[in-house]
Amino acid sequence: RIQRRNIQCRRDIDSFAPKFLAIFESLVPAEEEIAKQRQLINSLNNLISREWPHARLHLYGSCANSFGVSNSDIDVCLSINERELGKAEIILKLAEILEAGNLQNVQALTRARVPIVKMMDPQTGLSCDICINNLLAVVNTKLLKDYAMIDPRLRQLAFIVKHWAKSRHVNETYQGTLSSYAYVIMCIHFLQNRRPAILPCLQAMEATYVVTVDNIDCSYFDDVNKLHMFGARNREPISRLLWAFFHYWAYQHDYTADVISIRTGTLISKHSKDWTRRIGNDRHLICIEDPFETSHDLGRVVDKFSIKILREEFERAANILQYDPNPTVTLFEPY
Ligand code: ATP
Ligand code: MG
Known part of the structure; x- marks a missing residue:
């Protein structure tokens, strides 16, 4: 079932930006x-x-x-x-x-x-x-932190998405939904693919940070102070990005064919990774490539029941952002 619906965004979407920003501020630790x-x-x-x-x-x-x-x-x-x-x-x-x-x-x-x-x-x-x-976790922590320094909208988007996921109980890996780490990777991928792009692909640039952990090359460009203007040509505020993020996962992502990859900055095919078949417990129903352990699908925890829950929640969120008079409240209503 491939759905590629391109819906026009509601006209007043930008008017919700201040309220979403206030929610973001309230979540940031002191x-x-x-x-x-x-x-x-x-x-x-x-x-x-x-x-x-x-x-x-x-x-x-x-x-x-x-x-x-x-x-x-x-x-x-x-x-x-x-x-x-x-x-x-x-x-x-x-x-x-x-x-x-x-x-x-x-x-x-x-x-x-x-x-x-x-x-x-x-x-x-x-x-x-x-x-x-667990040095890979230490290195992927640094990668996420470096991305966050490039454009403030990444933290705004990821905090709100994590808050939504916790409110709706879709941030529970032991129940087949996604980890916080996976949600942040989804946000990075999404911002790499806005036009104009809001984030670059640090692993595709000349490496300034060079490390190998467990035989995995973890090098990337980490001189992010040089990139603070990277996303400036794109002026989309957080409310519009949230709308587009949920629309992407509700109606545009091709779950049967595509893998999101922040390592390459683009979509890659399930076919090229041999992720088209179920092997053991790995079902690959939503494919999120780990930036360093590339054989690792962060979506592998998702099963045939939880994929339905997850996609219904993406649709619910997309529809609230499109039609609800109070999206900044309704989006987070407890499940
Ligand atoms: P929370 O605020 O929910 O605790 P978190 O950023 O600590 O969020 P977790 O999902 O708890 O996110 O993961 C903690 C860290 O463990 C991540 O930052 C990442 O470095 C590592 N990690 C988590 N899940 C994976 C995974 N599936 N593969 C590789 N590393 C992971
Ligand atoms: Mg944690």
């Missing part, structure tokens, strides 16, 4: 919260370096990629070169160190798909998850 996160990382680094002088903690995920709303949990990655210890042993040892350091609710989840230690810091009240040597 400076104090960011300071608290830094304080926690510093004290954890001190604690850990006593036992492992060469180990380092990195923040990743929404508290470091600039797409975090207030009161999100913090994602931390321990980078450590311990040849003698396996991941599970490092996790157990780390849990011991944290307990001795008076952190609370310390739990070592050694058998999870991604083994982590969970804990709560009584001084700041912050909860955090610590994983081991």
Whole structure:
């Protein structure tokens, strides 16, 4: 079922921009919260370096990629070169160190798909998850953050889309809907493909940041201060972009044939990636290529039931933005 409906946008769409911007502002965490996160990382680094002088903690995920709303949990990655210890042993040892350091609710989840230690810091009240040597996540966090510095409309769009997804319960990977990370990638891809473009494709430009992680080349152009005028020729305000984003996913995206790829800045074909068939549990019903692990479809969590829910929610959002008298309220009404 390919639908390619090109609907004219409602005439008063720009009048909703101030209200959407106010919603965005209300979601951005305060400076104090960011300071608290830094304080926690510093004290954890001190604690850990006593036992492992060469180990380092990195923040990743929404508290470091600039797409975090207030009161999100913090994602931390321990980078450590311990040849003698396996991941599970490092996790157990780390849990011991944290307990001795008076952190609370310390739990070592050694058998999870991604083994982590969970804990709560009584001084700041912050909860955090610590994983081991997940350096790809640290690098994709930097990529998202660099994109966010190019044009302010990316953060505006992604915060509102994440807020919508949480309100409508379509941000739950364990129930077959998409991760926050996947939604941000969808927003980047969308802005790369506006005409005039609002974002460039950093991985297609000459690399100024050059790293290889797990044999994957993660190089890209990261001198984003030079790009702050990139999107200036496009004057579309957030309300119009939101309208077009949801219209794209409701009525224009070809789910049977296309993969979105921020690595190339364009659509690529499912065929070229051999993502046309179900293999094991990977169904490829909505295809979102990871920018670095290119064999990884961020949509692989989606199944034949959740794809329906997801597409109905995209249509609902598109229709609200097109017809509803109060889209800034109705869009986020709880499911
Ligand atoms: P939230 O505000 O909802 O916590 P988040 O930005 O922390 O949002 P998550 O989806 O929790 O997003 O992901 C945290 C980080 O883990 C991402 O920034 C990314 O680096 C990494 N990550 C998450 N899902 C994947 C995935 N499927 N493949 C690769 N990396 C991922
Ligand atoms: Mg997170």
